[in-house]
Structures are given as structure tokens and as C-alpha cells.
Amino acid sequence: MDIFSEYFFQRALIGGILIGGMAPLLGVFLVLRRLSMIGDTLAHVSIAGVALGFLLGVYPLAVGLLFSILASFAIERLRRAYKTYAELSIAIIMSGGVALATFLFTLGRGFNMDVTSYLFGSIYTLSWTDLWLVLAVTLVVMCMLIVFFKEMFLIMFDEDAAAVSGIPLRALNLLTTILTALVIGVAIKIVGALLVSALLTVPVACSLAVAKSFRHSVWIALVYSEIAVVGGLVAAGVWNWAPGATVVLMLIALLIVTLLVRGRSGAKV
Template sequence: MDIFTEYFFQRALIGGLLIGFIAPLMGVFLVLRRLSMIGDTLAHVSIAGVALGFLINVYPVGVGLVFALLASFAIEKLRKAYKTYAELSIAIIMSGGVALATFLFTIGKGFNINVMSYFFGSIYTLDNTDLWVVAGVSVIVSVAVFVNYKEMFLLFFDEDAAGVSGLPLRFYNILITMLTALVISVAIKIVGALLVSSLLTIPVACSLLVARSFKHSIFWAILFSELAVVMGLVSAGVWDLAPGATVVLVLIALLIGILFVKRGLRH
């Protein structure tokens, strides 16, 4: 296909594959910890950072990344304050992110079209700077998970036992939220803020239907994610479709297919 020879598509494919790897990698931990909605929260805060970046003429993805990291600290602070109602922290930060983004939209009316592209994704506009940022975040997230795999596994399956064993719970909670913030902030330009949580959760939902262990769930989640990225981007490129939305629809189709196959095997 001629589309594979186009530089914009090659950059889109590389960026998509990198996000397709690290998003479900973090998503497995978030889903098992029942923190699936944190992706939407950090995405909305990142959009506020992107809007500010356009307003002050600073690299938007970089400002969005800073905002997402600050929001990750705020979430952990609020989770500690509302231990019995930990989900309140996510709702509060999301509300603040949406309010701040809306406020910045009203100030900088001239760049609203540019900011809106981050809501729905603009993977075909990735430049070399974007790719280097995505690659850097991918390395940081992958190394952090690999080095701290045992501790994160214990934390997510039995936090009380992890605390008794001397594991610094606060450090690992902040680490996981920060890593998620990094993934979200670089993914919004690829799939868009409205769809970014899909890459965190739907591949994991697929993997939980077929995996027989925690390691297998990580493997299958990444495999389903990468498969959807390739199929979605190629389909979008050939038939001139919205790439981010096409990737998510492929993921949903995979999930429905797996559910039907499992139902058929039971009968």
C-alpha cells in the first residue's frame, strides 16, 4: 500500500505502537485497582495544560504533561484525605480540569481549533519532537514497571500485606499515578482526550477474558492493543477515517468477538 511510504503515516504508526504498548501496560494495574476512571481525569487536566501551552506559546504537549503530573500528586493527596471515599479525589480533579480548560478556552478564542484537535486526536500531525517525547515516556514507563514489578504486583493484589511487609505504599501509589499521567499526557495527541482511557481499559478487558495469570493478562492486553492500533490506523488511512476513533472501534470489535467466542465455547 502506498500509504506506508508516507512519512506522516510512518510517524503515526510508530507513535501509535509506542502508546499501544505502554497504555495497556499501565491499564492492567489501574483496572485491577479499580481506578479505570483516572485516565479520563488526567486527560481533561492535560487538555487544560495544552490550552495554556497554546496561550503562552509553549510546547502544548509539554505543558499538558506538567499539568497531568501535578494532577497526579493532587489525586494522591485527596485520596489520603478521603480514605473512605477515595473516588472523590478523581471526581474533584476531573471537575477542576474541565473548569480550567473551559476558562482557558474563553481567554484564547483564537487557538480553540488547535486545542479541539487534542480532544479527538491528531495522530497524523505528529512531528519528530512529539515522537521523541512519546519514545522517552515509553522508556521511562517500561523501565519503571520492569524494575518495580514485584512491588506493584503485591500492592495491587493485597495492599494491607504490602504495608505489613514494609513496602512504602505512598511512594508506589504516587509512582503509579505519575506513570499514568505521563502516558495520558502523550497519548492525547494520538487518540484524543475523549478516547484515551479506552486504550487503558478495553485491551485489559479483552485480556481478562482469555488470560490465566497476571503476566498473561499484561501480554494479551498489549497484544490486543497493538493489533487494534495497526488495524485501526491502516483502515483509517485507506478509507480516510478518523484514526483515533477507528482504533477504539477495532478494540470494541475485538472485545465483542472474544465475548461471542467464549459464549460459543461454553455452549
């Protein structure tokens, strides 16, 4: 197809494959720790950073990434303050992020603030600067997951036992949140803030329906994610569909098919 010869589509494929690889790998840890909603929270905060970047005339994706990281620190601080109601931290930061983004959008009405691409994704407009940033974040996330895989695995299944065994629980919780912030910060340009959490959660939902072990679920989530990203981008490019939405809808379709097949086999998730 001619579209594969276009540089914008080649950049889109590279960026999509990178995000499609690191998002579900981190998403497995988030889903199994019941932190699925943290992606939406950090995405809303990132949009506030993007809006501020437009207002200040600074690289919006970098400001959004900074806001996402700062929000990760705030979430961990609130989680420690409300140990019994830890989910409050996510609700509070999400509310603050939406409010701040709305406020900045209002301030920017007289400016050229093209934030639509960050809300709904605009992977075809990825620049080489965006792509290098995505690659850098991918390498950081992959390295951290490899180095701390055992510790994060133990925390995921039993935080109390992990703490007793001497694992630095607070530091690793903060690391997980920061890594999520990094992924969200660079992924909003690819699938959009309104859809970005789907890359963290839906491939994991697919894998949990068929996986026989934790490691098995990690690899299956990765396969589902890459199939949806590549297939969705190609379909969107050929038929002129919205790329971010097409990728997420393909993920949902894969999940439905997986659950139907599993249901016919008589198995339960």
C-alpha cells in the same frame, strides 16, 4: 500500499505502536486496582494544560504533560485526605480539569487555539519532537514497571499485606499515578483526550476475558492493543477515517468478538 511510504504515516505508526505497547501494560495495574477512571480524569486536566500552552505560545503537549503530572500529585493528596472515599479524589480533579479547560478555552477565543486535534486525536500530525517525547515516556514507563513489577503486583492484590511487608505504599501509589499521567499526557495527541482511557482499559478488558494468569493477561492485553492500533491506523489511512476513533472502535469490536466467543464456550469473565 502507497500510504506506507509517507513519512507522516510512518511517524503515526511508530507513535501508535509505542503508545499501544505501554498503555495496556500500565492499564492492567489500574484496572485490577479499580482505578480505570483515572485516565479520563488526567486526560481532562491535560487538555487544560494544552489550552494554556496555546495561550502562552508554549509547546502545548509539554504543558499538558506538566498539568497531568501535577494532577497526579493532587489525586494522591486527596486520596490520603479521604481514605474511606478515595474515589472522590478522581471526581474532584476531573471536575476541576473540565472547569479549567472550559475557562481557558473562553479566554482563548480571540487566539488561534487549535485544540480539536488534542480532543479527538491527530496522530497524522505527529512531529519528530512529539515522537521523541513519546519514546522518552515509553522508556521511563517500561523501566519503572520492570523495576517495581513485584511491588506493584503485591499492592494490586492486597495493599494492607504489602504495607505490612514493608513496601513503600505511598511512594508506589504516587509512582503509578505519575506514570499514568505521563502516558495520558503524550497519548492525547494520538487518540485524543476523549478516547485515551480506552487504550488503558479496553485491551485489559479483552485480556481478562481469556487470560489464565496475571502474566498471561499482560501479554494478551499488549497483543490486543497493538492489533487495534496497527489495524486501525491502516484502515483509517486507506479509507480516510478518523484514526483515533478507528483504533478505539476496533478495540471495542475485538472486545465484543472476544466476549461472544467466550460466551459460546460457556465460560464466565
